Each structure stands twice: as C-alpha cells, then as structure tokens.
Amino acid sequence: xxxxxxxxxxxxxxxxxxxxxxxxxESLFWAVAxxxxxxxxxxxxxxxxxxxxxxxxxxxxxxxLRATSGLPLPERAQGSPFPTLWERLTATVLAPRPALVYxxxxxxxxxxxxxxxxxxxxxxxxxxxxxxxxxPPSLSLARVLQLTGDLELRGExxxxxxxxxxxxxxxxxxxxxxxxxxxxxxxxxxxxxGPEAIAELPVAVEALATGTIDVLVSPALPGTPRPDRxxxxxxxxxxxxxxxxx
Amino acid sequence: xxxxxxxxxxxxxxxxxxxxxxDREMAVLRRRLGTAVLRLCPRWLAAEREDLVQTACVRILxxxxxxxKGADLNATYLWKTAHSVVLxxxxxxxxxxxxxxxxxxxxxxxxxxxxxxDPERKASSLELAAKVRDCLRGLSxxxxxxxxxxxxxxxxxxxxxxxxxxxxxxxxxxxxxxEDLRRCLRGKGVEA
Numbered sequence: 382x383x384x385x386x387x388x389x390x391x392x393x394x395x396x397x398x399x400x401x402x403x404x405x406x407e408s409l410f411w412a413v414a415x416x417x418x419x420x421x422x423x424x425x426x427x428x429x430x431x432x433x434x435x436x437x438x439x440x441x442x443x444x445x446l447r448a449t450s451g452l453p454l455p456e457r458a459q460g461s462p463f464p465t466l467w468e469r470l471t472a473t474v475l476a477p478r479p480a481l482v483y484x485x486x487x488x489x490x491x492x493x494x495x496x497x498x499x500x501x502x503x504x505x506x507x508x509x510x511x512x513x514x515x516x517p518p519s520l521s522l523a524r525v526l527q528l529t530g531d532l533e534l535r536g537e538x539x540x541x542x543x544x545x546x547x548x549x550x551x552x553x554x555x556x557x558x559x560x561x562x563x564x565x566x567x568x569x570x571x572x573x574x575g576p577e578a579i580a581e582l583p584v585a586v587e588a589l590a591t592g593t594i595d596v597l598v599s600p601a602l603p604g605t606p607r608p609d610r611x612x613x614x615x616x617x618x619x620x621x622x623x624x625x626x627x
Numbered sequence: 628x629x630x631x632x633x634x635x636x637x638x639x640x641x642x643x644x645x646x647x648x649x650d651r652e653m654a655v656l657r658r659r660l661g662t663a664v665l666r667l668c669p670r671w672l673a674a675e676r677e678d679l680v681q682t683a684c685v686r687i688l689x690x691x692x693x694x695x696k697g698a699d700l701n702a703t704y705l706w707k708t709a710h711s712v713v714l715x716x717x718x719x720x721x722x723x724x725x726x727x728x729x730x731x732x733x734x735x736x737x738x739x740x741x742x743x744x745d746p747e748r749k750a751s752s753l754e755l756a757a758k759v760r761d762c763l764r765g766l767s768x769x770x771x772x773x774x775x776x777x778x779x780x781x782x783x784x785x786x787x788x789x790x791x792x793x794x795x796x797x798x799x800x801x802x803x804x805x806e807d808l809r810r811c812l813r814g815k816g817v818e819a
Contacts, residue, residue, distance in 0.1 A: 386812070391759055392780070427775050448663070449663040449666075
C-alpha cells in the first residue's frame, strides 16, 4: 500500500546531499533556536540552509538540543500564550491601520451626528444635549474575527461550525497571501448571502503589503441579510474564501 | 559546574579515558542528550544513536576538561558544546551513509525513489533528497522559511518568536508552504 511521505520523512530528506559551501558558523543556528537573532539574520541563515544539508542539520540539532536542554529562553523567545488585554487591543482594533480607519470614520461621522442632533433642538431648547461621542458605539464595540480562508479555497473541508458573526458589529480581519494575488489587478472584497453578492468593496492593492484586509460588518438593517460568505478577488482570481455563520 | 563527584552514568567511559566523573548536571545532560539525539537522528541513523550519544558525551567531557575547572562551565556552555559535538558526530555517520548510497548507485543497486514501497526508505535516497530540496527552493521565501522551521521541529509558538510574525500568519505560511511542497513533489513523481 502506497502512502504519502510523512513530514518526518521530508525532514530527514533535507539532511542528506546538497552542497555545503560558504556555510555560516554553526553557533548561529544555536542562536536561532534560542531566539537571539534578528529576523533579517534568521532569513539569511534559512535561505542558505535551504540548499545545504549540513546547515539544515545544524538547525534541526540546535532546535532539538535547545528544546530538551531545559535552558531558559530569553524574554523575546518566551512569549506568552495568553497576551495581555493591551497586547490584544494593540494587535487588533488598536493596530495602526484599524485605528486610522476609525479616526477617519469618526471625522466623517461627526458632522452627520451634529446635524442629526440639531433637529430636535428646535423643539426643546431647555434639554441639555449629551456630548457627541467621537467614535460611534457600533465601531468601538466591534469584535475582531480573524480568518485565513485557506481550506475552502483549496477545496478542503471548512471548519465546522464556521466562524460566527454574532449579533453586534464585527471586524473581519482577512489574512490574504500576497503571493496569490495577480500583480497590479484590482482587489475586491465580496460579501455573499447565499449565491447572491450583497456587498462589493474595492480595496487598495497596497493593503496586501501586510497580508491583512480589515472589513467592518455592522449589524444588519431590518430586511437586510447577514453575509454567510466572504471572498477576496484579485483581478479574476478568488484568493480568499471563508463561510460564515450568521 | 561545581565539583566533580565520582560515580554515575559515565564511570566506565571516564575511567577508560582518564577523565574525572562530572556531577549530577552532567548526568542530566547525558540523559537529555539521549532524548534529543533520539528525535534528531533520521531513521537511517537509528542504529548509531547509542554510539553517537556515548561519543558525544566523551567529547563534551574532554572539552570541559580542556576548558579547565576554573572556567565558567555553566549549562549553556555544555549545551552549546553538545550542539557542536553532536553535529560533528552525525555528519561523520552521515558521510558513511552517503558514501554507501553513492556506491550502491554506481553499481545500480540504489533504492529508486519511485520504486520502493516504503516512503520512509524513499526519503533516505539522495535522489529524493535532491527533489525535496529543489521543491523547497521553488517556494516563495516566506513560505519556504516557515516550512524549513517546521521540518526542523520548531513549534508554532517558537516560529512566532523566530520569524517575528503573529501566530495566524505563521500557521498560514506553514499550511500553504507544506501544500506547495507536496504539490511540487507530486509533480516530480514522488508520492507526497
């Protein structure tokens, strides 16, 4: 019976053959496993090791020995599996890009809010008007839903049940791989309800630089369907697809 | 290391070489070294594991002795030495293995990566190694690096730290990279 190569077999295959020339000092691979190197240096070492069995071995040995040594990891490498509230906020809704979007939306909405507030003032001059909020409540309360869109795009079984939008506002953070996009093609986010596209949002191609696109889905208006699928299209190619629970 | 009390796992080895027996920390190192080598060694090195650990321990002791009792022989020093020594030993055994493969190849006896039934055996052939490496080099840089770390045994949270990416991005890169790698190998006629 034929069975596919295991990950272990693939890993073993990297340790034989290859050309060893101009190899970096092997202690640098120990530094990689210890989390002591800057990302740029790590990249250079890995790029070399891709064609070098000796350095692939050095990397694997460093990782195994470092992991079993019981030596403490430096602060950066330790990381916490449970980020603090502030770390979570700065990584999601307070990240520079969403924060900028909120600020722009707030700036656009303040005149609208003020205009709406002026109308009832004509009938009740005595009633003190509440101070306008700089950020609409629906935005400040947005929940962040991170999606990768890999499985469905590749025709594999999606997670069951699909991620739920819930009731309130949701910020969909779509992790799109820039490699999949067609160079120079327009980028569009489409929200579907059943087979029908209910929203189509053009996105600046530059958004792919970080590999994430943020889409704010606010609570549905009466009679408006909630989306049950989100897609990202680059030119003619779908580069992201994820089903959603309503 | 503080002091070198006698007895313990190394007795036979050290007596033969005239090296003083280390303290409990060395015994811990020896045990952990055995665990790491067990996980590190490819299948084709399985028969050599015990010898490899033993030889590595002797060389670590020799290195520690050369450094002198007054030196700062802390655990980090010992493990860095272990890394260097284990690498040397695995390379030495691998050289013998590769030479054997090459001799088989020249006599037409090599296990062809496409003919063998056991994929683990296939993985040991130079031909397959070349294909895997070729496909790996064909991946986009980000995916390739993530796959390299994954195949070197790095856990996802370790990769987050090493690559300075968030966990979602790392998962994405590994998933897509492994898919690309296997697709490329299938394109080269490898059951992957």
